[in-house]
Amino acid sequence: MKFRTVKGTRDFYPTDMAIRNWIVDTWKRVSLNHGFEEYDSPIFEYLDLFKAKSGEAIVSELFHFTDRGDRELAIRPEMTPSLARMINARAQSLPLPIKWFSVPRLCRAERPQRGRLREFFQWNIDIVGIDDAVTDAECIFVAVDFFRQIGLTPADIVMKINSRALLAALLSARGFAENRHADIFVVLDKRDKLSQDDFIKSVEKITQSGSRRGKEKTTLIEIGQAHGKTGLESLAGMAEGNKSAERELTRLRNVFDILNTLGVADYCEFDMGIVRGLAYYTGVVFEAFGKAGLKRAICGGGRYDQLLEVLGGPPMSGTGFGTSDVVILDLLIELNHVPTEATISKQNDFYVIDADANLFNEVLSLVAKLRKAGFAAEFSYRRQAIGKQIKQAAANNTRWAVIVGNEYTERGVLSVKDLDTGEQVEIPIRTFLDNPHAPMGK
């Protein structure tokens, strides 16, 4: 009888957990530093909630079940439906704008592959209730700041930014009817996954037959391949004279200006190929990519205007992004940037050692006092030689060994050994307990 994890799910042994905690703790710290508050929702919801947001097709991607009360339920595959439900339930009383973050555990019934597992942790950031370039830029800034905090530079990563509103305005200005936009978005969204030839073939498939074909093709290729500063300038020419396109261009430029003020322009780049597959994005959208081998998006988000309404709430604009521990870890592995255990695991403050088995009670009493005072203090379950206990202390990533010898009961003193420097001092028990963190006068 051998039991295993279900394929696509992971055990977190302490060394794995240390890395997960390091990622999640960094997410939380960055979120708090940028003024976001944490929230969470249940791991399962009514299946209807997910259908309402994504349609019937989502069901096959969910772990869903019927409970004893015949309720159709599903494990959450993303946080957005629950977020919308929560905001809608208190739309009248929540002060705006809402700046919230979460780190939900999510499950998706998909085939496990690189960067995608059946269970993962996602970092979600949302600013809801305000439609402003500052919040577009702030969301992007938060994501970039996280990458910066884990040591990734513009040489490692690029944040590609676009505006679906600008794209739509340009298409309308160039005579593409609105009911054709969705198909065009799909083709542009796949641009970087296709060869140049295949991209052009895809574009041809969505152009109208007849006399406009050639012109449409040229326009779509020009729009679809626009990127970087020159790309944005070429679109400026295209937008000229069309109020809606000009307005959206100004907004997008404003976002880039703010990112410059925020000091992260070197991570950011305009790219019309960033469309985001999900239907609910309406404004500025963005995706981060590793510059080395890992070509898939490692973080993505953007502005949504109808999401809350679709789930029964008031009309309210929001912007946000998500990224997962799985892609972040894949990227870090690829860049050889996974932190070492020593840098992320918690150091024990003290390891209390008896010089003689008779002193074990003194050891226990001292350990209890240190723990009560909020220090991490450990001891050996085995009564054994001092040397062996010191070895255990070192293996345990301990800062100081505290040695209890006969002088403890005879003269009321103990010895503290700094396991980094090897330095050892003898100090009165009382002095030590009054300020355990300063045994060496540090």
Add this chain to the structure above:
Amino acid sequence: MKFRTVKGTRDFYPTDMAIRNWIVDTWKRVSLNHGFEEYDSPIFEYLDLFKAKSGEAIVSELFHFTDRGDRELAIRPEMTPSLARMINARAQSLPLPIKWFSVPRLCRAERPQRGRLREFFQWNIDIVGIDDAVTDAECIFVAVDFFRQIGLTPADIVMKINSRALLAALLSARGFAENRHADIFVVLDKRDKLSQDDFIKSVEKITQSGSRRGKEKTTLIEIGQAHGKTGLESLAGMAEGNKSAERELTRLRNVFDILNTLGVADYCEFDMGIVRGLAYYTGVVFEAFGKAGLKRAICGGGRYDQLLEVLGGPPMSGTGFGTSDVVILDLLIELNHVPTEATISKQNDFYVIDADANLFNEVLSLVAKLRKAGFAAEFSYRRQAIGKQIKQAAANNTRWAVIVGNEYTERGVLSVKDLDTGEQVEIPIRTFLDNPHAPMGK
């Protein structure tokens, strides 16, 4: 179209999340201080894993489902089966003893009631691979230390301790065959839920008919009601001359001695009525109870000897306990001991304010620098009067308001206002940025 949470599950709005984080963070800090390492497992496992531990009857208490690959899966209702699976998978390589903790999200398909929800967070502590009174005591000590850290005293809470091994030895010594022990355990386990009369009736039901009935009844009532120091002494008389009972009594007394050395004896009490319903406990067992209205156990655990073997692993003794955020919170509410938001929510370091809308870019740039340096810094999305922005800063639980006026560009200085004391100083931008946490020389 209004969506709700499933009954028995909870949303965590930021104020709820702050309390959950306070509980969970305390669990984690206490665990680390006591030398435990964190681990985790997937939220769902093969249904067979849970059946192997608890039998077919468990299925109705689980949220279970069949995935597209026809695998029978279930959301974990407890952590122990996953813990056993993980240890068994690496039984050859994990250094012993294992000191692990976890804070899993668990789901149970039971009727929601006070202290029991369908989804909750559980704190689990386990020491595996060593069978020693020190580890029995250390587990109890960890639980008590948590209660102490959240401000609960022996006036609020009692840790009741027993030994199933002692109980079994006493029963055997008094002629109760081993195949009768399970039934007796069930009756003793329910002792505190029954009136004295009903308890005696339950005891009568499990006594043998015939001449031994009266004697059996007296013995069971004496054993079953033994508690406190006098109870332990009366059992000592009963154990005398029986080696097995004497050995287990010595072990239990040793546990109490160590708890005394650890400084938590005032929280602890012997009680033969603590049997723990779960079949897998074999040695010292314990349960904590609130002393006020909430009579149900708020934490429980004990030693298990066959658990790992049952799930296909090597024979290995372990001890551990669990408690949930739901019972802890119920207890704190009852004792009027829930911390205020101010004491547990993170304080913003800075709120950067513009004295004039033209200076907004300077505000953004300053905010970005503070956040980059790892500080929590916020600003207003609205350009408005200084007074309103300072109000927002205060509402945002901020330590210092940083005011950017014309002197910022003209003379390179800014003002820092301590929002606790109202004190305000003007300092050079460079000086402030070199050491933002000491604007007042603190």
